[in-house]
Amino acid sequence: MPSRVLTVILNTNHSKKFALLLQSTIGARDLILINAGNKFRVKALSLIYLQGGVVLSQDSDLTESVTRVWVSKGEPYVGPPANSSVSSNPGEVRIMAEKSYLDGSAVNQLRAVAALPGVKLAVGMPDLHPGNRFPIGCAIAAEGVYPALIGSDIGCGIALYHFSPPSRSSQNPNASRLASLLVGLDDPWPGSVAEWLARYGIERRSEFDEESLGTVGAGNHFAEICTIERIVDSEAAQTLDLQEGALYLLVHTGSRGLGGSILRSQTTSNANPYITNDSPALNSYLEEHDHAVKWAVANRDLVAHRIRECVFPSSPETPLPSLNDLGKIVDVTHNSVCKCELTVEGERQELWLHRKGAAPADRGIAPCPGSRGDFSWLLRPTGDGEYNALSLAHGAGRRHGRQVLHTFPKLPKSDLTTTSLGSEVICDNPDLLLEERPEAYKDVQCVVDDMEEQGACSGVAILRPVVTYKVRERRTAQR
Structure with a gap:
């Protein structure tokens, strides 16, 4: 297989990504996880998702059509749907904090959410702070529904x-x-x-x-x-x-x-x-x-x-x-x-x-x-x-x-x-x-x-x- 470049994206924060040069499909899964752990400084990365959320198994090959993968610690996939590109026209981002402290990683998470397909508006409240996958303290308006954006404690x-x-x-x-x-x-x-x-x-x-x-x-x-x-x-x-x-x-x-x-x-x-x-x-x-x-x-x-x-x-x-x-x-x-x-x-x-x-x-x-x-x-x-x-x-x-x-x-x-x-x-x-x-x-x-x-x-x-x-x-x- 000729060498090719693969974009590796952190599933919990799509603004974090890097380019990995693959020389072979043999051992590609382990190579991706090792490099991702080092680049992102995230421990226990264990899953690789293909676009749409299909898990790359240990014995699966990366076809030539695969140009991006999402790495995860086990949390559900939150990347773009299958056969869809990342939105080239991300939704509008509004931040309501002036006096309140804002963590930069929370803002990055909010911008990543705004780039998801169908999202039209992402508003960060003054209490915005980083979450495991998505920021907490925000309101997201989209054409469809993302269950993971609501989170696990529905009705809280x-x-x-x-x-x-x-x-x-x-x-x-x-x-x-x-x-x-x-x-x-x-x-x-x-x-x-x-x-x-x-x-x-x-x-x-x-x-x-x-x-x-x-x-x-x-x-x-x-x-x-x-x-x-x-x-x-x-x-x-x-x-x-x-x-x-x-x-x-x-x-x-x-x-x-x-x-x-x-x-x-x-x-x-x-x-x-x-x-x-x-x-x-x-x-x-x-x-x-x-x-x-x-x-x-x-x-x-x-x-x-x-x-x-x-x-x-x-x-x-x-x-x-x-x-x-x-x-x-x-x-x-x-x-x-x-x-x-x-x-x-x-x-x-x-x-x-x-x-x-x-x-x-x-x-x-x-x-x-x-x-x-x-x-x-x-x-x-x-x-x-x-x-x-x-x-x-x-x-x-x-x-x-x-x-x-x-x-x-x-x-x-x-x-x-x-x-x-x-x-x-x-x-x-x-x-x-x-x-x-x-x-x-x-x-x-x-x-x-x-x-x-x-x-x-x-x-x-x-x-x-x-x-x-x-x-x-x-x-x-x-x-």
Whole structure:
């Protein structure tokens, strides 16, 4: 075989590529992986994808028609579809950050997404930060659907609930006492899962129902008892019945493994990662997607109910509260896809809006949490939403990757479980406690300022954390 040049591309970041001179097809697979590991400084590269997502096996030859390959650590293929070239006319990229810190690799990931076939617009929110494959904190408008752009935690979002009306105890809450009451929340919920899900029109069963429904999960998920630090927009706050001196509950969690199973099934059964509007795979994926979104809403509500039961226990004979009795104020989903109209390239287009860590700006008030040692905001969307693709930041966004936090100076556990604001953090996982320390995140005030200066939102209220629940060693709740 005459020597030829092969372009090797990193599957998780298409802006990273290099040219490899191949002298022979014998041993080409190992040669590609070794060189890619050295060039990209990425360990454990194990898969080579041909265009369209077909895996190059150990004994397969590279035909002369193959000019590009994508290398992967095992994550699903996210390159262009088969028989399609990389878009020569990439979608428009907009970055909403001026004050907020931006990692250059996150911007590169966003530009790579904008170059995918069918993508018309890629908007990076002020909380934009790098993800494993795609950036987090962005809204992507495309002609079709990319399941991997939505990610594995389909339906993840944040809900705010009334927790306790103003009283002497809620005006000066005892964080340590409240923290001591939050036990048993990582155990499976002992109630009727089928009955709870039926309230949301969910009749199908999944392997995640019994074990995971009603639990917060790991990563950046949390449940937080908080108070009003300051009301900025009294009219909007009155509409939400927000009162100074009352306690509130923020719950940030998603579909707890269900969404991940849907994404894995999708990438296994459909080699093409891009689903066009005329594809028979579209309706089947959307059906699974919508199921996970509803399941995630049910999960947040059950987490809120369980936490309220920890603090204000009812008798075993008390029936489950109705959905209207949960005291929910707002609930927004920031990992999902929906159809909407946007003006792109000077014309009105109906597109699929992928939100990957982006709160909707077309469904009312949206929470924007800071780190576990920072304030959180409630935001009112403003403007027509065109520039920001009908989306807002979903939080402060990470400033440092998880592994970087392990290189920070070691602190006593007490310094990580009691914040500078006097709030308590419940986290029995030492790695997670370290990786979620306040320094891991951007300044939420900068994030909010960036969006306000773009005319995308205005502040309604600032929430002060009292107790943040992450994870606690499993044990039976004692009442």
